[in-house]
Amino acid sequence: MIGSAVRRLGWSLLVIWFVVSATFAMTMAIPADPGKTLLGPHASTEAIERVRAQYCLDRGFVGRYGCWIERVAHGDLGESYRTRRPVTAILADRIGPTVQLGLAAIFLQLVLGVPLGILAAVRRGRWPDHAANAVSLIGQSAPTFVVGTLLLYVFAYRFGWFPISGHGTGGWDRVHHLVLPAMTLATVGVAYYAQIVRSELVDVLGEDYIRTARAKGLSERAVVLRHALRSALGPLVTLIGLDLGVLLGGAVVTEFIFAWPGLGREVLLAILEVDLPLILGVVLVSAIAIALANLLVDLAHLWLDPRLRDR
C-alpha cells in the first residue's frame, strides 16, 4: 500500500514537471517581449534590452529555463509583466475565490444531480425519467456562456434576486454573490452526475442482493438509499475527484461572465497579454490541483480495492 502510494506520488510530480516544462517550451515559441509591453511605444531599443536582461529574455532556451527553474526552486515565480506584482501574491489572492466557486459547484452537482439520477432510475421509463433525461441532455449541451448569461439576465437583471457581478465583501454577501456562478458551473456536472447515478442504479437495482432485500420486506426507500445507492456511488467518487482538480484550475468562462476574481479569469487576462510568468504560475497551480486530485482518487481506490495494491 505505501509502496504504491509513493509510486503514484512520484508519477504525479513527474506529470507536474512535464506539464510546466512543456508550457515553458511553448512560451518560447511566442514572440512575446515584455520590453515593449512594459516600456510602451516610445521606448528605445537600449531600454528594451535592459528590461529583457532583467527578465532573462536575452538568453537561449536553456538559459531562460535554468533562470526560471532556479527561481521556482526558491519559491519565486517571478513578477507579472503587466502589473509588476509577484506571481505568488497574485495566485494567493486568486486561489481562494476559485476554491470557493469549485467547492460550491461540486456541492450543487451532488445535491441536485444525485437525487435527479435516483428519481430517473426508480421511475425508469416513466415521465420523471424522461424529464430527468431531458434536463441532463440540456445541461450537457448548453454552453457555459449561454447558461451563465441566461441565469444572470433572468435572476440578477430581471428579478434582481442576486447581484449581477463580483464576489461580495464576505460572509452572507459572498454566498449571495456565489449562487449564480456556482449554478452556471454546476449545470454540466448536475446533468452528468444524474446520468451516472441513474445508469449505475439501474444496473444495481437488477442485482440478486437487491431482489433479496426486497424479498425480506424492506421498504423501497431503504432498498434504494441504503443498499443500491451505496454501490452506485463508486464511479461518482472518481468523478468528484477529477472534477475537483479541473474546477480548482479555474473556470475561465464562468469567472469572466460574473467578474469572479479567480484563477480562470486571471489566466485569460494573462494569455491575452502574453504575460508569461503569470501563465506559467497558473499552469503550475492547475497541474498541481489536477495531479493532487488524481492522486487522491488513486489512493481512495487503493484503500477501497485491495486487489489494486500490488499493481
Next chain:
Amino acid sequence: MRALAFALALVACNAPDRGPRWKPAGATTPRAGGTLRFAVPDSIRTLDPTIAYDEVSFFAMQSMFATLVGYGRDSLVLTPELAERWEVADGGTTYRFWLRPGITYSTGEPIVAADFKFALERALTTPDSPFGPFLSDVAGVEAVLAGTTRDCAGIVAVSDRELVIRLARPAPAFLYVLALKFATPQRADHVTAAGAQIRIRPLASGPYELASWDEGVRIVLRKNPRYWDPARGHLATIEMLENVPRDTQFLMFERGELDAAARLLSPDYLWITSQPAWQPYIHQRAPMMAQGSRINVRVKPFDDRRVRQALNYAVHKDHQLKLLNGSAVASHGLLAPGMVGRDTELAPYPYDPAKARALLAEAGYPDGFRAEYTIIPDPEVEMLAMSIQSDLAAVGVHLEIATMSFATYGIAIGKPAGPALGYYAWVGDLPDPTNFLDAKFHSRMISDENSSNDSFYANPELDALLDAARTDVDPVSRAATYRRAERVLYDDAPWIWGFHRLSTEVTQPYVRDYEPHPIWLRDFTYAWLDVGDDGNPVPR
C-alpha cells in the same frame, strides 16, 4: 408545461422600467458626500505614477495625483494646478514654475519643488519606466541615462516653491509632458520606504487618496481633505470595480448598481441613444485617438503610393461609421479633432471605386492583388475588417483576414518583416502633433526591432516639416507647418485613414457636473451627486 408558462410570464412581467429610475433632486450648488460607482473591463496594473501607462490605471491615478499644470475641466487648454504660475524664457528653453503656497500631500507633508525634480529623475533612472523618452529634450538627460549621475542638471529646485527646467532645445509640447501623471510630485523618503510596495502605496497630491484596493476587484478612493481646490472633490468616495465585462456593466447601470457606464456595446448604445428620457445623461467625447489600417510602405505592392491611395478611395467609410452606429467621425489623418495643427479643411478620402481601379491599373495591378489583413481578436475590429474586405474586393483587392493576439501584434508590426497591412489604433498621450506624427511617421523613429514608425515610412520632406514644427515656439507658424505635414501624409497615405472614435458614457440623472475629459476621459473629480437629504437618489 404550465410551470414553464408561469416562469416565462414571470420573466416578462418583471421587466424593469428601462427609463431613468431616478431624477436630480434639484440642488443648485454642489452637494458634498456620497459614493460614485463605475466599472472597467480590465485591471488596474499599478498605482506607481512612474510606471503606470495604461488607461485603466490612469482612471484611478487621475483623481490621486496632481501635477504642476493640468488640463481645463472640459478642454485641452493647460491651466495652473500645483504651480500657481509659470514663465517660459530664453527662446522657449527655460521653464520656471512657482508652486502654490501651503500645498500638501494627503498626509499633510508639504509639497516642495525638490519633489518634482525627484519624480522626473525617477522616470529617467527607473529601468522599466516608459516615461524616460518624454524627457529627452531636458538638458542633462543624456548623462542621467548613461548612468554617470542621477542628478539631472537641467532640473533645478531653486527653493521650496520655485522649480526651473532647462531644455536643450525649444520644445513647445513640453508643458503637456508635465501634465502627465509621472510628473506628479513624489517624496524620495516615501518612495524609498515603500520599496516594491510603491505600486500599492500612492502618496496622493490630488483631490482623492487611496482608501482601499482589493486588486483585480475594486478600488475605493476617498476625498483628500487637504487638496487645495474647493471646486474638486465633492464626492466622499469614488468606487471603481475592475474586470467587469462591458455588457454586464450596462446591466448593473440599469439596475442602479453603477452610476456611470462607458463604452457601451452596440445593442445598448443603439437602445439608449434612441430613448429621449436618457438623452440629457448621455455624454460623447472625441478622445485623442485615431483608428484605421496601417500599411508597411516598404512591402510590395504597398510601396507604390498609387496603390495606397487606391485603397483609401476603395474603402467606404460610411459603411464603417454605420457599423459603429455613428459613434465615430471619418478621418483624413492621424490628428484628432481639436488638436493643434489639424487641417480642418482637409476632407477624408471620398468613396470612389472607379478612381481606385484606375490607380491600381496605373500602378500595374489592373486585376488587383491578394494580401493579408491582420487584426486583433476583437468582435468590433473583426466586423470592420470584413467591411474593408468587402469594399476592397469590389476593386479586385482580395484580403485574407489573419488574427493575432494584441501583445503579439504589437511586437510583430515593429519589425520590417511583420504584417504589412492591418488594423491599427493610435491613442496619444499628449494633445500635441509630436506625439502622433513624429511617433508614427518620422524616419528617425524607424528601427529594425522595435520601430515606433511601424509604417516604415521615410519622407525627407515630412521629416523637415516635423523637425521645424517640433521646436517652433510660434504657435501660429507651428500649426501651419503641421497642416502642411498633414497634407503630405494625406497624399502619401501610409494608412488607410479610418476614423476617430467617439467615447460614449451614460450617467444616472443625479450625477451632476460631469463630462468625460478629452485626455483622461473618466475624471469624476468635479462631479457631485444631486440626491435627497437622506443621501438616496430621488425616484423619477
